[in-house]
Amino acid sequence: MAQNPGKKVGVLLVNLGSPDAPTTSRVRRFLREFLGDPRVVNLPRALWWVILNFFVLPFRPRKSARAYREIWTDKGSPLVYYTRQLSDKLAIALDSDEIHVDYAMRYGKPVLADKLNAFKAQMLDEIIILPLYPQYSSTTTASVYDAVDDVVRPWRHIPSLQFIAEYHDHQAYIAAVAESIKAFWHKHGRNDLLLMSFHGLPAKLTDLGDPYYHHCQKTAALIAERLGLHDTQWKLVFQSRFGKAEWLKPYCLEVLQDLPQQGSKEVDIVCPGFAVDCLETLEEIALANKEEFLAAGGKSYRYIPALNDSDEHVKVMVDLLSRRLR
Ligand SMILES: C=CC1=C(C)c2cc3[nH]c(cc4nc(cc5[nH]c(cc1n2)c(C)c5CCC(=O)O)C(CCC(=O)O)=C4C)c(C)c3C=C
Numbered sequence: 001m002a003q004n005p006g007k008k009v010g011v012l013l014v015n016l017g018s019p020d021a022p023t024t025s026r027v028r029r030f031l032r033e034f035l036g037d038p039r040v041v042n043l044p045r046a047l048w049w050v051i052l053n054f055f056v057l058p059f060r061p062r063k064s065a066r067a068y069r070e071i072w073t074d075k076g077s078p079l080v081y082y083t084r085q086l087s088d089k090l091a092i093a094l095d096s097d098e099i100h101v102d103y104a105m106r107y108g109k110p111v112l113a114d115k116l117n118a119f120k121a122q123m124l125d126e127i128i129i130l131p132l133y134p135q136y137s138s139t140t141t142a143s144v145y146d147a148v149d150d151v152v153r154p155w156r157h158i159p160s161l162q163f164i165a166e167y168h169d170h171q172a173y174i175a176a177v178a179e180s181i182k183a184f185w186h187k188h189g190r191n192d193l194l195l196m197s198f199h200g201l202p203a204k205l206t207d208l209g210d211p212y213y214h215h216c217q218k219t220a221a222l223i224a225e226r227l228g229l230h231d232t233q234w235k236l237v238f239q240s241r242f243g244k245a246e247w248l249k250p251y252c253l254e255v256l257q258d259l260p261q262q263g264s265k266e267v268d269i270v271c272p273g274f275a276v277d278c279l280e281t282l283e284e285i286a287l288a289n290k291e292e293f294l295a296a297g298g299k300s301y302r303y304i305p306a307l308n309d310s311d312e313h314v315k316v317m318v319d320l321l322s323r324r325l326r
């Protein structure tokens with residue numbers, strides 16, 4: 001990759017994170033850190049502290065741990081495994097002594113501060129942070145910015161810092177997702193309707209200036225366009241609602257429960273907002289929601305995997321970085 005000779009650059013892929021193990025106590029520890037982040041739950045602190053400690057953490061971890069056990073592998077959490085693989089393969093693809101590639105998690109391990117401090121010890125000239133969130137949200141991307149800021153604040157010498165804020169309409173990303181859908185259809189045949197499901201957010205965040213909803217709409221429309229789909233052949237939905245407030249609509253589960261009565265008994269579902277497979281895709285979408293759809297009268301339901309550590313995904317990362325490295 002072309003870059004200024006002698007300039008040492010660190011590239012850090014950052015993903016959300018997972019518990020260390022699918023047990024109630026480890027999931028509780030993970031959720032305490034995750035849901036304690038004011039970017040994720042933006043309620044008055046004292047009120048949320050009471051809700052979190054008395055109504056969420058005593059109950060949710062048991063249920064979530066059960067879900068994590070459904071998708072846990074001998075290599076650990078799929079999210080952490082695929083992120084590590086992607087990072088390793090990106091390092092090989094960039095093939096440069098001057099570019100140091102690593103990965104970290106916003107919550108849990110590997111700890112973001114450890115990875116940034118390791119970059120500091122290597123006396124890099126520049127650090128590029130690439131959050132693995134194609135669509136920007138204050139709840140995810142901005143939280144990575146906060147965490148990086150917390151780490152570098154005490155440093156005397158802060159190198160150039162670049163953040164890749166989003167890539168929701170990046171040509172290589174859209175093409176990679178569309179091609180992965182085409183490849184799936186080529187192998188398994190094609191169902192009547194394609195659902196594109198994105199992680200949800202509290203709806204009020206859009207009014208407060210969070211562009212996530214618009215990014216998801218744009219990503220989905222571009223993928224549909226690239227696949228040559230008519231409006232009746234695909235639908236955008238939002239999954240993983242948490243709590244009682246209104247989240248972005250339409251809700252994935254409600255749509256799936258209604259579709260069979262409306263005559264759509266066959267669906268394929270893809271989650272373009274998830275760079276790699278995780279609890280929310282493998283358990284909620286591929287397992288739990290499938291059961292609900294079939295119970296509501298659906299006949300065929302297939303989950304199309306995330307880009308994960310595929311060569312095509314590595315190429316997306318190289319393409320995203322190439323302009324920054326030049
Ligand atoms: C409390 C509200 C939540 C917001 C807002 C939220 C936004 C958000 N999350 C992701 C990506 C992932 N979320 C994952 C798990 C997960 N998310 C929430 C809650 C919110 N997410 C919870 C409570 C959990 C934990 C599991 C559970 O108890 O249900 C994951 C999976 C992690 C894994 O280990 O596999 C991902 C990935 C995005 C992209 C997003 C906003 C755009």
Ligand SMILES: [Fe+2]
Pocket residue numbers: 199240
């Ligand atoms: Fe989430």
Ligand SMILES: [Fe+2]
Pocket residue numbers: 240279280284
């Ligand atoms: Fe979920």
